[in-house]
Amino acid sequence: MEIKTFNYLPDDAKNIRQAVFVDEQGFIEEFDDKDKDSLHIVLYENGEPAAACRVLFDDSKQCYMIGRVAVLKEYRKNHLGSLLLDTAEEYIRTKGGKLCAVSAQCRAEAFYSKSGYKAEGDMYYEEYCPHIFMKKIL
Numbered sequence: 144m145e146i147k148t149f150n151y152l153p154d155d156a157k158n159i160r161q162a163v164f165v166d167e168q169g170f171i172e173e174f175d176d177k178d179k180d181s182l183h184i185v186l187y188e189n190g191e192p193a194a195a196c197r198v199l200f201d202d203s204k205q206c207y208m209i210g211r212v213a214v215l216k217e218y219r220k221n222h223l224g225s226l227l228l229d230t231a232e233e234y235i236r237t238k239g240g241k242l243c244a245v246s247a248q249c250r251a252e253a254f255y256s257k258s259g260y261k262a263e264g265d266m267y268y269e270e271y272c273p274h275i276f277m278k279k280i281l
């Protein structure tokens with residue numbers, strides 16, 4: 144297991160997100176301007192890219208947001224997803240962040256709950272997919 148961080152969107156993260164969010168889940172507006180301002184985290188298993196997420200400070204919410212959390216299908220249920228969250232939270236702590244949040248797909252709510260995130264507010268839609276805002280005090 145290797146963890147790499149990038150201050151630009153690397154092809155490895157791009158390919159994972161394309162496979163998971165676009166090809167598997169059908170999202171269209173996957174890549175956006177926030178990518179250029181984010182820290183990108185990629186996990187490698189035996190040298191192969193397996194999981195990725197991004198982290199950025201959200202001015203309007205005044206907290207760090209962890210987003211685009213994706214584990215390739217064949218690597219799921221091996222705690223790579225929770226390792227991504229742990230790594231992102233550690234980075235946020237080093238930046239002095241005390242709070243982080245996710246815009247979670249409702250179907251992934253239990254995954255985030257297991258890492259200590261609490262749902263807040265009403266469900267809303269992003270690209271026709273139900274989401275819920277969740278946050279965690281670090």
Ligand SMILES: CC(C)(COP(=O)(O)OP(=O)(O)OC[C@H]1O[C@@H](n2cnc3c(N)ncnc32)[C@H](O)[C@@H]1OP(=O)(O)O)[C@@H](O)C(=O)NCCC(=O)NCCS
Nearest residue numbers: 212213214219220221222223224225247248251253254257
């Ligand atoms: C959601 C996702 C990131 C989880 O990654 P993962 O590596 O399989 O998750 P982990 O193995 O770290 O799971 C951690 C815990 O959450 C649980 N969990 C994981 N996915 C879950 C789900 N969809 N529903 C309920 N529980 C879940 C696991 O069973 C595990 O529990 P445990 O600690 O008691 O064993 C992965 O399934 C994925 O990439 N899905 C598609 C993209 C997506 O929906 N991303 C979320 C966008 S908001």
